[in-house]
Amino acid sequence: MAEALSLVAYSDLESQVEALERDGYVYFPNVLNAEEVAELRATMDRLEPIEESLDRHSTPENGGSFLNKVINNSFNRDTLFLQYLDRPGLIDVVEAVHGEDCHCIGMQSWLTGPGRPDQRLHTDWLPISLPEDVATDPRVKIPIFITTAHYYLDDLYEALGPTKFVPGSHRSGRSPAEDTQWNGAKEQSILCNAGDVVLFRSEVWHRGSANRSDQTRYLLQVHYAKRMITQKFPPYLNRFQFDASILAQLTPRQRRLLGDHRPSNYD
Ligand SMILES: O=C(O)CCC(=O)C(=O)O
Ligand SMILES: [Fe+2]
16 A cells, blocks of 8 residues: 655644755645646646657557647746746745745656656755765755745645655665655655645655546646756757746746846856
8 A cells, every 4th residue: 555645734834944955845735726737637638748858748549558748838828827837835945945045946747648657766866865874864954956846736645646756765865766654654645625826846756646537737846956957948048038928927036036146156
């Protein structure tokens, strides 16, 4: 039997930051209401992939083994996505851990259909690898370089392919090999509801799991980082362009999150 991840909603900023540092993730219930979930899903359905932006859209009809639709730079495709750059509550935690000059390094709409296979347990990025006794020494505090906000747009259940986390595993100092647990904690399923968000640091061991249902899973991923970590808005070498009509609608905070920074080191 798969275990369910403990989802505790901390209401103050200090406890939310502590959760990210201690557990590797922090949970935000009911960030979106049912209408917002429906609108986001419908917009994701409408978006057409742009091959040059490394978007993907394979389906059983076009020869893929399952539906896999990934739209990069979603903030640049529809103004609806802009509010998910700096959603109140969440953005305060992001700025607290990455600094006030932090930015968004990517945003993807992601649809995964029936037949999507299990992923292997992984870290999205391990900034610093350390011997375990060093990594677990309470005097050692690794800065949080990258986080991802998962906006879940379905009520999750085991067959739909929830994300699985090994809580606390960011303190292992390494990426998993064949491990399925760390320090006594097994991998656990995020069984949250549509409209809930989980923000997690890039070093926590996690994986997407197989979709054994007959339903497509909808997920919005928003990646954040310290300002010194590069933004990943493909295509590269001067080919990514902000849509002018979307740029015109950004608030000052959203402009900064997309890269309009005050000059600093190396500028
Ligand atoms: O699909 C998921 O739930 C997580 C996916 C993931 O961790 C990844 O693609 O790096
Ligand atoms: Fe991942």
